[in-house]
Each structure stands twice: as C-alpha cells, then as structure tokens.
Amino acid sequence: MHVPILxxxxxxxxxxxxxxxxxxxxxxxDDLAAKVGKFRSRAVIIDVTVMDVIDSFATRTLRxxxxxxxxxxxxxxxxxxxxxxxxxxxxxxxxxxxxGTALDLEEGLxxxxxxxxxxxxxxx
Amino acid sequence: MENESRxxxxxxxxxxxxxxxxxxxxxxxxxxxxxxTLIAAAISEVARNIMDHAxxxxxxxxxxxxxxxxxxxxxxxxxxxxxxxxPQAMQYGYSSRKGLGVGLPGAKWLMDEFFIVSHIGKGTTVxxxxxxx
Ligand SMILES: Nc1ncnc2c1ncn2[C@@H]1O[C@H](COP(=O)(O)OP(=O)(O)OP(=O)(O)O)[C@@H](O)[C@H]1O
Ligand SMILES: [Mg+2]
Numbered sequence: 001m002h003v004p005i006l007x008x009x010x011x012x013x014x015x016x017x018x019x020x021x022x023x024x025x026x027x028x029x030d031d032l033a034a035k036v037g038k039f040r041s042r043a044v045i046i047d048v049t050v051m052d053v054i055d056s057f058a059t060r061t062l063r064x065x066x067x068x069x070x071x072x073x074x075x076x077x078x079x080x081x082x083x084x085x086x087x088x089x090x091x092x093x094x095x096x097x098x099x100g101t102a103l104d105l106e107e108g109l110x111x112x113x114x115x116x117x118x119x120x121x122x123x124x
Numbered sequence: 125m126e127n128e129s130r131x132x133x134x135x136x137x138x139x140x141x142x143x144x145x146x147x148x149x150x151x152x153x154x155x156x157x158x159x160x161t162l163i164a165a166a167i168s169e170v171a172r173n174i175m176d177h178a179x180x181x182x183x184x185x186x187x188x189x190x191x192x193x194x195x196x197x198x199x200x201x202x203x204x205x206x207x208x209x210x211p212q213a214m215q216y217g218y219s220s221r222k223g224l225g226v227g228l229p230g231a232k233w234l235m236d237e238f239f240i241v242s243h244i245g246k247g248t249t250v251x252x253x254x255x256x257x
Pocket of ligand 1: 056057169173174176177178202204205206207213214218219220221222223224225226227228229248
C-alpha cells in the first residue's frame with residue numbers, strides 16, 4: 001500500500017497505514033527523496049506504528065532512507081516502533097544506527113524541535 | 125500433521141502472507157503477543173532468504189508435539205543453489221551479497237530449535253521450532 005506523505009511546515013510526515021511490501025518501502029524512499037527536494041524540508045518523520053515486523057530488509061531500507069535524506073539535508077525520525085517489534089529487532093541483532101527514533105508522533109516533533117534549535121546554536 | 129499450511133514463496137508479497145499465516149497459527153496454538161511477533165520475524169527472515177537467494181520456494185507451517193510439549197514448526201524449503209558453507213552462513217554479519225548478514229543467525233536466536241540441511245545445486249531446507257512454555 002502507498003504511504004501518504006503530509007507536508008507540515010518544514011517537516012514531512014509519512015504515516016505507514018498498513019503492512020508494507022518491500023516495493024512499498026522502496027517507493028516510500030523514492031517519494032521522500034523527491035518531496036524533500038521539492039519542499040526543501042528539514043526533517044522527515046516516518047510513523048511505523050502499524051508495522052507488524054521490522055526485519056533485516058526493513059531495517060536496511062529505513063537506514064538507507066535516513067542516510068539518503070541526510071545527504072539531501074533532512075533529518076529522519078522513526079516513530080511508533082511497537083514494543084514487541086522492538087523486542088524482535090533486538091533479538092535479531094538489528095539496530096537503527098544513525099537514525100533518530102521517538103516513541104510517537106508527538107515525541108518525534110518534540111525531538112526535532114530541540115534537535116534543530118541545538119543545531120542552530122552550534123551553527124553560530 | 126493437523127493445522128499444516130503451505131505458503132508458496134515467489135514474490136515479496138508472499139513474505140507478508142507467510143508472516144500472517146504464521147501469526148495466525150501461533151495465536152491459535154496459544155503463543156502470546158511478543159512471542160507471536162518473534163515467530164513472525166523469524167518467518168520473515170527465512171522467507172526473505174528464499175526470495176533473495178533461491179528465487180522461489182515454500183514455507184510450511186505446522187503445529188508440533190514432543191511428549192507433552194506443544195509448539196510451532198516452520199519449514200522453509202527451496203530448490204535454489206544451496207549453501208556451500210553453513211557455519212559461515214550462520215555467522216552474524218556474514219552475507220554473500222550486501223546484506224546485513226543477520227537473517228539466519230537472527231532467526232536462530234528467535235526460535236528454540238533451528239537446523240539447516242543444504243545441498244549444493246539442489247536446495248536448502250531450514251527447519252525451526254518454538255515451544256509453548
Ligand atoms: N535459502 C538459501 N539458499 C541459498 N543461500 C542462502 C539461503 N539462505 C541463506 N543463504 C546464504 O547464507 C548467507 C547468510 O544469510 P543471512 O540471511 O544471514 O544474510 P543475508 O540474507 O545475506 O542478509 P540479510 O538477511 O541480513 O539481509 C546469505 O548471504 C546466503 O549466501
Ligand atoms: Mg537473509
């Protein structure tokens with residue numbers, strides 16, 4: 001299923017709506033890359049609350065999305081990883097190294113606002 | 125075996141189907157939330173390996189009994205190229221392509237029993253079981 005992407009100010013919010021096939025995840029990557037360029041977004045939140053499993057492929061793709069968006073100038077925060085899904089990831093030895101994570105959408109937005117304030121300060 | 129279900133794997137969508145069948149059977153057998161997700165994750169990895177390394181194959185899900193223990197058995201079989209060096213393939217971080225190399229060792233950690241039989245040029249069968257506690 002196609003993942004809708006909402007523009008909210010400087011941010012993009014992609015909310016996964018149902019269990020995704022591999023193609024959907026790759027499509028999301030391409031859509032985000034295009035939209036970050038089009039809207040000059042500074043950050044992207046990917047809400048994965050409904051994902052039933054985050055396996056090696058999904059981990060690899062989420063990491064690749066975050067890495068690619070970073071090169072396009074945007075931070076990525078993954079929100080909503082369910083406790084059982086996180087537990088399975090730990091057991092599999094999977095990590096989302098280098099990718100921001102937050103409990104839910106609200107926390108994700110809070111994370112980004114402190115994060116971007118800090119980077120502005122550092123920039124001076 | 126009662127409750128056996130077979131899911132042919134020949135496209136990425138089938139991986140999701142295999143996971144859903146596994147989840148359903150695990151719930152029917154009495155596994156709890158977190159364990160059901162662990163089982164689904166293990167199915168995802170072995171099904172994905174069929175797609176990635178053998179192109180097509182099958183996932184066979186069944187309930188198993190051993191004395192008074194009950195559990196779920198997942199067989200992933202294919203007629204792909206086979207695995208030349210199983211201990212190497214089981215190493216965390218080993219991948220013959222640009223994968224993370226976590227699929228096989230990860231699936232083993234998630235389950236209680238795990239074995240691989242593989243013959244070069246003939247195919248691979250991964251059998252894994254998880255018991256109810
Ligand atoms: N069904 C199979 N047929 C042939 N070779 C396989 C099969 N399953 C695994 N292998 C071999 O074992 C190696 C390790 O598998 P594993 O799933 O751990 O890693 P991967 O698939 O390469 O990467 P990842 O699963 O992290 O994306 C693979 O790279 C491949 O060479
Ligand atoms: Mg694999």
